[in-house]
């Protein structure tokens with residue numbers, strides 16, 4: 001590492017790569033790039049370390065992390081057709097959201113990636129991306145037998161019987177169209193510990209001399225170097241001191257689907273008109289930054305159970321269901337998580353009671369058609385951006401319809417043995433709500449997020465006016481800067497997206513080291 005002086009006379013630390021965001025994708029990149037001992041990498045992470053912190057490492061504690069000290073906790077703009085009270089949790093800790101999520105691990109379906117290629121993302125098709133599964137360092141296993149709660153087993157059996165779908169033993173064994181089963185989860189069943197991106201990729205290599213971790217350090221502005229490349233970043237440590245870091249080779253943004261567009265816009269990369277309105281000098285006019293805000297919206301249906309459930313579980317949402325309502329579709333168009341705990345955060349607000357013991361199903365929209373956007377409220381880096389998911393606003397009503405269908409299908413499953421005998425009564429929405437209109441109203445008001453924001457700096461074809469990145473993940477209109485995180489997704493995969501983020505990061509590492517062909521899909 002060498003040092004030069006920046007215009008503010010701060011010491012400027014220089015590395016080969018600076019990775020902003022030591023989260024899911026950032027951890028993969030950091031581990032892969034430092035495999036070469038001659039390459040120096042600095043990771044700038046806003047949160048603390050997860051090493052030795054049982055609150056983070058114990059997977060089953062995930063629910064207690066929501067809204068706490070490890071959560072940036074973004075709110076949403078008013079949602080006239082949905083729920084305006086959703087708290088969008090985003091982790092503030094090494095490993096990012098993989099350190100506080102539920103670690104449900106699905107490979108993307110091949111058709112999800114075909115869609116990316118059709119959107120001009122050459123090189124991201126299934127034949128190129130899916131083989132990276134063999135490179136993943138996370139321990140990904142179907143929920144262990146000891147963690148299989150009898151109520152969840154009975155949910156799986158009831159769903160299969162009620163809906164005629166297969167029981168799936170391993171959702172990652174082959175692409176599926178529908179089925180019920182226990183999820184694959186990135187964890188160690190013996191200890192109940194996470195196999196997060198941090199645990200799997202960073203913990204084993206923390207002693208590498210070429211890996212420099214700056215924790216509790218917030219990046220708030222990218223700056224050009226002498227040649228005009230956007231390879232410098234201004235950061236603030238938790239003690240208030242400010243530094244500038246420079247990447248000799250490339251600056252890599254891995255701050256996630258909310259903070260990556262935020263940082264780009266604060267740095268003058270984004271929709272020019274909006275940036276000027278905030279007095280931000282425009283470096284590159286990219287109207288797509290912050291657009292294409294995707295998510296998996298869900299609703300909830302809640303039952304009181306006859307008594308407490310057996311205590312065993314991996315993380316209290318261990319099983320689920322994928323369903324294909326449209327037989328012309330190759331992919332499922334409705335997904336459920338089954339919770340062995342009553343998830344009442346949204347129903348209590350609507351006046352439904354808190355439950356001592358219960359279960360719920362959370363039908364979600366795998367490929368929602370409502371698309372949102374996010375934007376800066378001001379040029380102040382401490383101001384959180386405005387998030388407008390525009391939930392349930394798609395003109396054809398597909399997303400709202402999916403919730404209505406989901407609530408009805410959930411009732412069919414609940415009325416089927418062996419699940420039926422566990423349940424005393426439907427608490428929310430309550431069996432008196434029956435019409436499409438009533439169920440839609442309830443479903444949208446009680447809606448939640450599956451916590452999957454993505455797409456806000458999408459990659460795409462040169463003629464895609466909203467593409468922020470080229471298919472090599474390089475930010476258009478500037479030099480020296482790439483994005484590697486969930487914001488690069490052009491469209492939302494059908495499944496929970498963490499593994500897709502890991503695969504993207506693995507391929508990005510190959511693109512950076514030259515190990516991957518830059519273009520072309522293996523046929």
Ligand SMILES: Cc1cc2nc3c(=O)[nH]c(=O)nc-3n(C[C@H](O)[C@H](O)[C@H](O)COP(=O)(O)OP(=O)(O)OC[C@H]3O[C@@H](n4cnc5c(N)ncnc54)[C@H](O)[C@@H]3O)c2cc1C
Pocket residue numbers: 020021022023024025026044045046047089090091092093094095096097098100101102103104105106217218219220254255256257259260263450451452453484485486487495496497498499501
């Ligand atoms: C509660 C919850 C449950 C979820 N459950 C699942 C699941 O079971 N399965 C699944 O597939 N997906 C799940 N997800 C989604 C999944 O975890 C994310 O899609 C994925 O981890 C995102 O990875 P990322 O690299 O894009 O961002 P992140 O992992 O969020 O990483 C971003 C990192 O950047 C840091 N950062 C941000 N801004 C700055 C800045 N300006 N300066 C410095 N550092 C910064 C953050 O602290 C964070 O560490 C869940 C998410 C949540 C929140």
